[in-house]
Amino acid sequence: MRVGRMVELEADDPARLAELCEKLLANPLIEDYEIESVDGA
Amino acid sequence: MRWGVLQFPGSCDERDALHACSLIGEARLVWHEERDLDGFDAIVVPGGFSYGDYLRAGAIARFSPAMEAVAELAAAGRPVLGICNGFQVLCEADLLPGALLRNESLRFICRQLDLVADGPNPVDIRPESARRRGGVLSIPAKHGEGRYWAPAAMLDAIEANGQVAYRYAPGQNPNGSVHDIAGVTNEAGNVLGLMPHPEHAVDAMTGSTDGLKVFERMAAVAA
Numbered sequence: 650m651r652v653g654r655m656v657e658l659e660a661d662d663p664a665r666l667a668e669l670c671e672k673l674l675a676n677p678l679i680e681d682y683e684i685e686s687v688d689g690a
Numbered sequence: 691m692r693w694g695v696l697q698f699p700g701s702c703d704e705r706d707a708l709h710a711c712s713l714i715g716e717a718r719l720v721w722h723e724e725r726d727l728d729g730f731d732a733i734v735v736p737g738g739f740s741y742g743d744y745l746r747a748g749a750i751a752r753f754s755p756a757m758e759a760v761a762e763l764a765a766a767g768r769p770v771l772g773i774c775n776g777f778q779v780l781c782e783a784d785l786l787p788g789a790l791l792r793n794e795s796l797r798f799i800c801r802q803l804d805l806v807a808d809g810p811n812p813v814d815i816r817p818e819s820a821r822r823r824g825g826v827l828s829i830p831a832k833h834g835e836g837r838y839w840a841p842a843a844m845l846d847a848i849e850a851n852g853q854v855a856y857r858y859a860p861g862q863n864p865n866g867s868v869h870d871i872a873g874v875t876n877e878a879g880n881v882l883g884l885m886p887h888p889e890h891a892v893d894a895m896t897g898s899t900d901g902l903k904v905f906e907r908m909a910a911v912a913a
Contacts, residue, residue, distance in 0.1 A: 654745075673753075676746055676782065679789045679839065 653680060691715025691909050694730035696760070696776070698722045698751050703737035703773065703889060710889040713902065714909050720756055727759040731912040732769040735760065735776030737887060747790065747835050748778035757783055769908045770881045774833055777873070777883030786876055786883045787848055788840035793833070794866025800832040802897065803886055804859035805872050827856070827900040831864055831872075831886035838867035838874070838885065848874060855882055880911065 656674055660666055666684050675682040693711035697704045697719045704719055711717035711734060720727065727733065741750035751757065757779070764770045764785050772780035780786040793799060805827045840848060845868060848854060856873035863870045865885075873884035888901030 673749065674745065676749070676789060678841070679791065 691912060692729060692731050693717035693734060694720040694727055694732070695734045695736055696720050696722060696756055697736070698738070698740035698754060700740045700742050701736055701738035701775070703775075703887065706887075706889040706892075707734045707736040707773065710892045710902065710905050713892060714905055722751070722754040722756045725755045725759055727756065727763055730763070730768075732771070732908050733760050733763055734889075735770065735772040735779050736889070737774030737776060740775055740779060743775075743835075746778075746782065747775060748780075748782040751775075751779045752783040761785060764876070764881050767878065767880050769911045771904070771908055772881070772883040773887055773889060774836070774885055777885055778835065780881060780883050785881050786874055787844050787853070788838055788874060790833075790835050790885070791837040791839050792835050793837055793864070798832070798834040799836075799864045800830070801864060802828060802830050803862050803864060803872075805829055805856040805886060806859050807856055826859065827888075827891075827903065828898040829886040829888055829891045829901050830898075833865070833885060836865040836867070836885040838865075838871040840868065845869065851877055853877065853879075856884060856886075882908075 663686065670682045671677055691714060693715055695704050695707045695711060695717060708717050708719060740748065744750060760770055761783060778790045781789050853875045854871055855875050857870040858864065858872050872886055873882060875882050888904040890896065891898040891901030893899065
């Protein structure tokens with residue numbers, strides 16, 4: 650297990666975050682991801 | 691024969707690719723913002739560090755306007771050759787299976803290597819002459835993230851379909867790639883990704899002209 654990166658985003662539409670991870674922030678073939686909501690979510 | 695060689699911010703091997711292509715036909719650079727690639731018979735996605743390799747190598751470049759057009763050309767059966775970073779871009783764009791991970795050594799490697807042409811796919815873009823000679827090409831490689839990897843089921847399918855275009859010669863795998871894979875094609879065989887650099891092996895002065903055969907074969911497929 651290696652934490653490749655941590656990305657902090659202010660999202661207008663948090664519902665799209667999973668799609669963002671699938672298409673850009675992570676490569677699902679080689680990476681897993683977790684979405685953690687903080688402060689006001 | 692008209693070649694288009696993509697250029698992203700951070701590309702660095704596009705000039706050599708342009709030179710290699712110009713030895714066979716006409717060639718010009720294609721800035722990443724261009725959307726119309728209809729005038730080209732074949733496309734090269736060159737090496738380098740597109741968009742600084744931020745996030746992952748090739749992750750940003752896949753969203754460039756030019757890559758949308760490349761996907762359309764690939765679907766239409768025209769040859770697309772991705773070299774090094776271009777290979778990474780094509781994998782991120784899902785035009786090729788698998789992914790390129792950091793080298794097993796965690797170090798950047800730069801060396802001349804022997805590649806063995808492999809796979810039975812009759813319409814791919816491997817050099818015919820290399821197959822006749824037992825399929826050995828002497829081509830340099832230079833990369834930090836060149837370890838080819840695919841999940842077991844995908845790897846089995848790639849092998850079964852004959853999509854492994856090149857393997858590193860026995861004992862020369864420089865990065866820990868699974869099954870010694872140096873290059874793969876898509877299922878149709880018209881899209882090839884190759885980690886080593888054929889565009890750097892087109893002049894005898896640099897020690898090998900084997901790389902030119904990759905471009906010549908692409909030209910034959912496009913004709």
